[in-house]
Amino acid sequence: MKVASNCAAAEILAGAIALGEAGDEQRLAYREHLSTCRHCLVAIGGEREIERVIGIVAQARDQERWQPDLRRARARVPSHSYAWKWGAGLATAAVFVVALVATQRHAPVVVHSVATQDLGSVAALSTQTFPQREGRAESLAFTGAQAARSTLTFEVRLDARGKPARCTVIKHSSRASLDAAVCNAVMRAH
Amino acid sequence: MDRTAIAQRRTEVLVLEHQTKLARYLRRMVGDAEVALDLTQDVFLSAYRTLQADPARELRVGWLYRAATNAAISFMRRRKILHVLPLDRDLDRNAWRVDEHGAESVDLQAALARLPVEQTAALLMTSYAGYSSSEAAQILGTSADAVRQRVCRAMKTLRHVMNEDSNS
Numbered sequence: 001m002k003v004a005s006n007c008a009a010a011e012i013l014a015g016a017i018a019l020g021e022a023g024d025e026q027r028l029a030y031r032e033h034l035s036t037c038r039h040c041l042v043a044i045g046g047e048r049e050i051e052r053v054i055g056i057v058a059q060a061r062d063q064e065r066w067q068p069d070l071r072r073a074r075a076r077v078p079s080h081s082y083a084w085k086w087g088a089g090l091a092t093a094a095v096f097v098v099a100l101v102a103t104q105r106h107a108p109v110v111v112h113s114v115a116t117q118d119l120g121s122v123a124a125l126s127t128q129t130f131p132q133r134e135g136r137a138e139s140l141a142f143t144g145a146q147a148a149r150s151t152l153t154f155e156v157r158l159d160a161r162g163k164p165a166r167c168t169v170i171k172h173s174s175r176a177s178l179d180a181a182v183c184n185a186v187m188r189a190h
Numbered sequence: 191m192d193r194t195a196i197a198q199r200r201t202e203v204l205v206l207e208h209q210t211k212l213a214r215y216l217r218r219m220v221g222d223a224e225v226a227l228d229l230t231q232d233v234f235l236s237a238y239r240t241l242q243a244d245p246a247r248e249l250r251v252g253w254l255y256r257a258a259t260n261a262a263i264s265f266m267r268r269r270k271i272l273h274v275l276p277l278d279r280d281l282d283r284n285a286w287r288v289d290e291h292g293a294e295s296v297d298l299q300a301a302l303a304r305l306p307v308e309q310t311a312a313l314l315m316t317s318y319a320g321y322s323s324s325e326a327a328q329i330l331g332t333s334a335d336a337v338r339q340r341v342c343r344a345m346k347t348l349r350h351v352m353n354e355d356s357n358s
Contacts, residue, residue: 008339015338018345019316019323043346053345053352057317060298068213068227070205 007040009033014044018054090152090178091185098156098164098186152179156186197241200249205234208251212258215319219262219310221299229261255319256329259311266307301351305344312340 013030016022022030027047034041044050153171156164167183209230216233217226236257237249302310308330315326316337323334323341330337 011339011342012335013338014345015323015340015342018341019338021323021338043349044342045349049349050345053349054317054341056298056348056352057313061318064214066214066217066223068210068217068223068230070209070213070227070231 007033007037010037010040011044014040014050017047018050088181090173090182094154094182094185152182154179154182154186193242193245196245197238200241200245201234201238204237204249204251204254208254209234211319212254215255215314216258216262218299218302218314218318219259219307220265221303225265229258229265232261233257252321252325252329255315255321256331259315259330263307263311298348301348304347304351309340309344309347312337313344316341 010030010033013022013026013033016026017030030047034046045053152169152173155168155170157166157168159165164187167186169179169183172179212233213226213230216229217223220226220229233254237254241247241249302313305313311330312326315321315329316323321329323337326337327334
């Protein structure tokens with residue numbers, strides 16, 4: 001018979017008893033330890049006490065009634081950090097477009113489209129993988145099947161020097177704040 | 191069928207089978223239902239990406255719990271919280287009282303809030319999620335004895351809290 005020689009070993013035995021993994025030998029070793037260690041007797045208790053305490057956790061588990069609603073989580077308002085990231089992505093795309101425009105100064109008007117689903121996989125994933133839970137925060141501005149297919153189309157008018165003079169959103173994406181972010185970036189690009 | 195379609199189908203199966211238990215586990219880990227929902231979805235998103243990268247990979251439920259535990263610990267560290275958050279919603283606070291109207295009424299969530307996160311994970315992984323100490327050890331990246339010891343130490347704290355409650 002192996003007797004728990006110290007309190008750390010007794011803790012392991014008590015854990016095994018709590019989880020229903022202790023055999024007779026281990027239970028006996030634990031009892032032997034308790035007979036010589038008042039500290040463990042007070043702090044952990046005997047086998048019956050261990051089973052009572054762990055039984056409360058099991059009882060709580062059995063009484064659990066909460067039904068997680070993942071759809072609700074998807075519908076939450078996107079966090080600013082996520083919105084900012086998506087906005088930055090769109091803005092970067094817009095700056096790229098303006099850079100292209102600047103190389104062709106003879107063209108006073110440029111119309112370009114940015115497909116939102118090209119900006120990342122999360123929006124597409126949200127709609128393709130979990131169509132029943134569309135509208136979740138991770139999908140951000142482009143949540144839902146419709147939004148994932150949405151396209152932001154904007155027009156940039158250049159002045160005589162080839163600098164952006166006006167930006168007009170022709171076809172809105174699903175979020176006005178992102179539309180504005182694109183145009184702001186375009187206007188600041190030069 | 192391309193790898194994206196395979197990943198989607200396999201992720202859907204995982205979601206349908208495990209979302210409830212996983213979300214409940216996370217809720218008890220972080221002590222907040224809304225955060226638990228977010229973390230649960232992060233776990234499944236991570237699973238999807240893993241399967242998309244390697245459609246042949248065998249992704250078991252233990253992987254989900256490992257990812258969930260890591261996500262919960264990361265969340266709490268990000269919030270600079272070393273222990274489980276106390277519940278701040280009445281609905282949650284009442285949702286895990288054991289024997290609510292009896293003499294042994296115990297606010298288990300409040301008791302969990304007093305535990306170090308490693309002990310919470312060991313206790314919930316075994317007595318709540320139903321894993322053996324060996325299985326939990328694999329998921330948590332430690333030994334079975336360490337899991338048993340953590341469970342014992344968690345019980346010590348729970349017992350102490352319960353005694354405090356009954357004396358107050």
